[in-house]
Amino acid sequence: MPGVDPRQHLLDYAEALFADHGPHGVTVREVARRARVDPALVHYYFGTKTALFEAVFTRRAEVLNAERLRSMDAYARRAGEHISVEGAVEAFLEPILRRSVEGDPGWKNYFRLVALVNNTPEWGGEMMTRYFDPVIRRLLDILRRCMPEARDVDLFWCYHFLSGALTLSLSQTGRIDRLSGGACDSADMEALHRRMIPFIAAGFRRVCQPQGEAHVA
Amino acid sequence: MPGVDPRQHLLDYAEALFADHGPHGVTVREVARRARVDPALVHYYFGTKTALFEAVFTRRAEVLNAERLRSMDAYARRAGEHISVEGAVEAFLEPILRRSVEGDPGWKNYFRLVALVNNTPEWGGEMMTRYFDPVIRRLLDILRRCMPEARDVDLFWCYHFLSGALTLSLSQTGRIDRLSGGACDSADMEALHRRMIPFIAAGFRRVCQPQGEAHVA
DNA sequence: GTCTATAACTGGATAGAC
């Protein structure tokens, strides 16, 4: 393979395999075989299998986090006083949903991996915190401005529901396709986007702002 | 261990380990070691590691599904014309949340395992469908009566959000504890219950019944 | 039913030639 960085090449295949089977379900040899790279080179580049896993997780996290912070800042500036729960959630999710809609297979694999990690006790609590907390705090800051009377514990729990709904939707298990007998397509990220924002925003309002539920911005 | 069924005993320890690390992260030897049972007996009782995993998953699914169907039927009878989205979701979730509140460690491990499976492409689509679809169809039947104008695709997507929010909440990764700096306790299933029902019900209404959002039952 | 022994194999990791 001329002109290809073998390091990035390995990360791509490791990402896809880790997303399907989880780190324990993947062997270094299998990653190397798929990438048509010698198994010993995986250790040359990354040292250990665990380090390879961390490298996969880090690579896109940094790109994504930076963009999500920009997206929320831009929204807050743009909206000014007319800030809304829908707008905040939209700004938080947009960088993820846009990449999903665009269909880049690397990003789709990455999101499946995040979903798996998020729901696995062995890594979930620690890794998700380490990589994504700053972005979430920014979202909650904006939501506090929309709902000044919201209690922090309510905001945290509602974010937890958002996180679960989002990661399952990104995990692409084909679940909703089977459940609906083909009426829904788990790869249709446009359909997801249209429903997810109002669903989540309505939930936040109901729990965090029980009195003011009626006035939708 | 006198008077203990070694089969159930093995299932308990396998359940706990599978829930923590996923099937690939667990060895038959480790299950046997924890259960203080000879490794060869695992094969004697269950045949293969995969069969052990299926046995773990099946054992409680049957108990739980039967009770969830009863719970929803009882609610539909009791509520009659005054059926509500909140009530339907509550009836659907009650058998799960009650067991979580009661704190039986076996059930808590099982719920963590379901969360992990739900978000792993390797098994998620197939196993969740095979075990849980009848219960979900019953929920959607009741919701259709609450929201006659709801479209099926909307109901399926909203259920998907419910499923993601629920399984992440049951996965007990300690995520929300860290995120909230200790203000929330992921093991506090009462706190979960109080917020989850209104959050999910509001989301369903907003997406499936955009016109009638104002009149809460 | 239970345990010992072992077959047959695969895993991560490395030393060292090129």
Next chain:
DNA sequence: GTCTATCCAGTTATAGAC
């Protein structure tokens, strides 16, 4: 940087004694 050869710990699974 790349690849061959290999170490060795650990894997599922089973045969066969008790």
